[in-house]
Amino acid sequence: MTDQDASVTTVRVGLLGCGTVGTSIANLIHRQRDEIATRTGIRLDVTRIAVRDLSVDRGIELAHPAAEVFTGDAMAVAVADDVDVVIELIGGVDLPRTLISAALDAGKPVVTGNKALLADHGAELFAKAEANRVDLLFEAAVAAGIPLMRPLRESLLGEPIRRVLGIINGTTNFILTKMTEEGASYDETLAEAQALGYAEADPTADVEGFDAGAKAAIIATIAFGVEVVADDVHHEGISTITASDIEYATRSGHVIKLIATAERVGEADEVAVRVHPTLVPLDHPLAAVRDSFNAVFIEGGAVGELMLYGRGAGGDPTASAVLGDLIDAASNLRSSSYARFGPLPRASVQAIEQLIDTCYSLTILVTDEPGVLSKVADAFGRHNVSIRSMEQEGLDDEARLIFITHQAAERDVRETLAELKALDSVRDIGSVLRVVSS
Numbered sequence: 001m002t003d004q005d006a007s008v009t010t011v012r013v014g015l016l017g018c019g020t021v022g023t024s025i026a027n028l029i030h031r032q033r034d035e036i037a038t039r040t041g042i043r044l045d046v047t048r049i050a051v052r053d054l055s056v057d058r059g060i061e062l063a064h065p066a067a068e069v070f071t072g073d074a075m076a077v078a079v080a081d082d083v084d085v086v087i088e089l090i091g092g093v094d095l096p097r098t099l100i101s102a103a104l105d106a107g108k109p110v111v112t113g114n115k116a117l118l119a120d121h122g123a124e125l126f127a128k129a130e131a132n133r134v135d136l137l138f139e140a141a142v143a144a145g146i147p148l149m150r151p152l153r154e155s156l157l158g159e160p161i162r163r164v165l166g167i168i169n170g171t172t173n174f175i176l177t178k179m180t181e182e183g184a185s186y187d188e189t190l191a192e193a194q195a196l197g198y199a200e201a202d203p204t205a206d207v208e209g210f211d212a213g214a215k216a217a218i219i220a221t222i223a224f225g226v227e228v229v230a231d232d233v234h235h236e237g238i239s240t241i242t243a244s245d246i247e248y249a250t251r252s253g254h255v256i257k258l259i260a261t262a263e264r265v266g267e268a269d270e271v272a273v274r275v276h277p278t279l280v281p282l283d284h285p286l287a288a289v290r291d292s293f294n295a296v297f298i299e300g301g302a303v304g305e306l307m308l309y310g311r312g313a314g315g316d317p318t319a320s321a322v323l324g325d326l327i328d329a330a331s332n333l334r335s336s337s338y339a340r341f342g343p344l345p346r347a348s349v350q351a352i353e354q355l356i357d358t359c360y361s362l363t364i365l366v367t368d369e370p371g372v373l374s375k376v377a378d379a380f381g382r383h384n385v386s387i388r389s390m391e392q393e394g395l396d397d398e399a400r401l402i403f404i405t406h407q408a409a410e411r412d413v414r415e416t417l418a419e420l421k422a423l424d425s426v427r428d429i430g431s432v433l434r435v436v437s438s
Helices: 020-040 074-078 094-105 115-132 149-155 170-182 186-195 210-224 243-251 315-334 372-382 410-421
Strands: 009-016 042-050 085-088 110-112 161-167 254-264 270-281 293-300 304-311 359-367 387-395 398-405 426-435
Touching (some): 020 315, 042 074, 085 315, 094 115, 110 115, 115 210, 170 186, 359 410, 372 387, 398 426, 410 426
Parallel strands (some): 009 085, 270 426
16 A cells, blocks of 8 residues: 555555456546545555456556556466455456455455355355455445445344345346236247346356355355355246246236345254245335346344345446445555454255245146046145135146145145146146245
């Protein structure tokens, strides 16, 4: 760090990666540097940027000649003497893990937006940051521009949080919104999402719930103070959601959303973390979250219910979260302090089969003949699954039965479905959707 005058401290920033978000954060720092200096006494100065291709014009405003700033050597930036704080925006796991570890070992605070890395190796990196007494901050890793990590780590640190649930993937929310409001098919809306840049050419990470699962692991880790990794998270995607599912949800006063849930169960260190399409009642706050927006609903024993809402993706919203972390890290560095995040015990994670208090929506295609409904109802009864409502729709020589259950155990529901599949009169088991509990 260098001092420009008695009241302003210059903090030099090294940027690893300069794609959409990296370009946005570099330009945002440049635009806001005088305002930040006035309000905080810290002047942020981007001194080094590591990129893969030095020939590309990034369109970035810099305080130094580009030839002095850009480099192809990422490790040189991570440990450079003229870098005080490192921002990692490369993506992936192995290389960022190496670079962040090196920066932390060199005594440099790190800001990252890398959800995949933190979901797999967060506890290891938090321990390294603690050992070196520097910050590792990651607001942008979960919900882009929505402040979520900082409230969980600071404002709600002493809160007995019971559950966090939310819409934390903008691509799937965009698709489900279009299917609901315009009656479009899944394939049509996915193609539109790809054309608009919301979805990748290979959309698997988004539409099958992997992206939301990684974010849910980070949320659970921070909310409950235990190590949860991506493999702990049960995930189901939206690729099997049909127009019929959407239509039924609308008729029954619900909307389908891909919901991530992290909650305490049983003992204080036992948690359940899952991502799956969910029927959300229209009077629930999450039901009104449309298009590519995200929202997170927090339930605490003392505070009650909170909801955080905003843009969950995009260069500028994500850059805003990165900048907030950068200012925090710079301020802590100036005062020789850091945000402590103590040792994380390994979480005891409840398997999805142990879920005991959820309602379900089940779609079953059967032959349309006398006695079938009785056989189906008997299967529910034998496995202690109580039916709350039932709708029947005739389809030539078949019938579609849609049930909503009272609260039931996941294991019992699965055993019910296994028995139903074995019945000659059951042609197919369609969607199995959980219903968000109030």
